[in-house]
Amino acid sequence: MPLKPLRAAVIGLGFIGPQHVDAIRRLPLALPVALCDSSAEQVRAACERYGVPRGETSWRELLHDPSIDVIHNCTPNALHDEINREALLCGKHVYSEKPLSTSAAAARELWALAQERKLAAGVNHQYRMNAAVQEMRARLQHSMAGRPLMVTGCYLQESASRETDWSHRMENTGPSRTVADIGVHWVDTACAVVGEPIREVFADLQIHFPTRIGADGVAHPVTTEDTAFILVRFQSGLPGQFTVSKSANGHKNDLRLNVWCEGYGMEWRQEQPDRLILGKKETGYEILYMNPRACQEEVKPYVTTPMGHVMGWPDALRNSVSAFYSAILDGSYLTDSMPCATFRDGFQGMAFIEACVRSSRKRRWVEVEQL
Numbered sequence: 001m002p003l004k005p006l007r008a009a010v011i012g013l014g015f016i017g018p019q020h021v022d023a024i025r026r027l028p029l030a031l032p033v034a035l036c037d038s039s040a041e042q043v044r045a046a047c048e049r050y051g052v053p054r055g056e057t058s059w060r061e062l063l064h065d066p067s068i069d070v071i072h073n074c075t076p077n078a079l080h081d082e083i084n085r086e087a088l089l090c091g092k093h094v095y096s097e098k099p100l101s102t103s104a105a106a107a108r109e110l111w112a113l114a115q116e117r118k119l120a121a122g123v124n125h126q127y128r129m130n131a132a133v134q135e136m137r138a139r140l141q142h143s144m145a146g147r148p149l150m151v152t153g154c155y156l157q158e159s160a161s162r163e164t165d166w167s168h169r170m171e172n173t174g175p176s177r178t179v180a181d182i183g184v185h186w187v188d189t190a191c192a193v194v195g196e197p198i199r200e201v202f203a204d205l206q207i208h209f210p211t212r213i214g215a216d217g218v219a220h221p222v223t224t225e226d227t228a229f230i231l232v233r234f235q236s237g238l239p240g241q242f243t244v245s246k247s248a249n250g251h252k253n254d255l256r257l258n259v260w261c262e263g264y265g266m267e268w269r270q271e272q273p274d275r276l277i278l279g280k281k282e283t284g285y286e287i288l289y290m291n292p293r294a295c296q297e298e299v300k301p302y303v304t305t306p307m308g309h310v311m312g313w314p315d316a317l318r319n320s321v322s323a324f325y326s327a328i329l330d331g332s333y334l335t336d337s338m339p340c341a342t343f344r345d346g347f348q349g350m351a352f353i354e355a356c357v358r359s360s361r362k363r364r365w366v367e368v369e370q371l
């Protein structure tokens, strides 16, 4: 019997919500049937643009509608917990934006609730779903690069590089801003690649401008970090280090992950997402464009265009949403084996953020809470 498409509703139609709508529309077995935002104008424009029949300004209406199967939560961070919890209680599968929650404790509860209700619960950490990132992971799993010695990298952006860079997004972020916003993406990508969680951290969180001046000339106090320097130790003892900053001029969305192995090093750069750089002692750098002949068997589904026809940011998001919907349709989400990030990973991200804040305050190594 042919499968019925899953019916999706997307809540929050600012920057990322429409990207989810695009990703859903690229899947064969999913239909965006309703869109929601607190701004009626955003709703009207998005419904018209994407040809979605139903628009709402109240998310509760959608959660209580039995004809909707999946909720995409693309609202600001402070609303994630409330909407995700209620969606699960209403029996919906949930694909949430990151950071999953406002605390590790709340994220733990949400993961438990999804398990108890037997619902799929995904988090949009899409970077791990790039073909080149999956290739790194596969090469480690097949012991092709030799023993991993260390993991390094960065996630650099520039939106907070000047004293006059101030926006409402800097307010109400909880105890962390830059680690919570982009550091968690690096952590998810690194943990997915090496296949283990981070056990402990030593973080130095820096505020470059304790007061910022808004466009209206008003001074705003800033209490959360612009930049963080973070040492990590994974579960097995594998050491690592990365820098995360919103004050790195020239860097638009520069996530880099290096896994240095005894045989060769591997580097992935988000701004050149379709390739993997191999660092070889004997011959120097080799650039591997993702293509079915060069990648491992399990990575082939992630390669969707010929070499040089650059697969990138929207494709990774599509891959992540696609893996989520496939796992619902074939029931594999019940075995906790989805390749996309789950609420379990969302919890690990929250535990990581809290550990960084604790470490920076205490100026020492601290353990990251585990599930």
Ligand SMILES: NC(=O)c1ccc[n+]([C@@H]2O[C@H](COP(=O)([O-])OP(=O)(O)OC[C@H]3O[C@@H](n4cnc5c(N)ncnc54)[C@H](O)[C@@H]3O)[C@@H](O)[C@H]2O)c1
Binding pocket: 011, 012, 013, 014, 015, 016, 017, 036, 037, 038, 039, 042, 057, 059, 074, 075, 076, 077, 079, 097, 098, 099, 124, 125, 126, 181
């Ligand atoms: N995975 C990624 O790469 C990525 C990238 C950007 C943002 N994000 C995450 O996505 C979330 C949203 O970020 P954004 O950049 O799209 O923010 P945004 O401010 O551009 O959009 C948020 C939208 O939510 C709407 N909204 C606010 N309150 C609402 C409510 N009560 N009901 C319905 N809609 C409401 C706002 O009107 C706005 O349109 C954040 O959690 C952020 O961390 C993830």
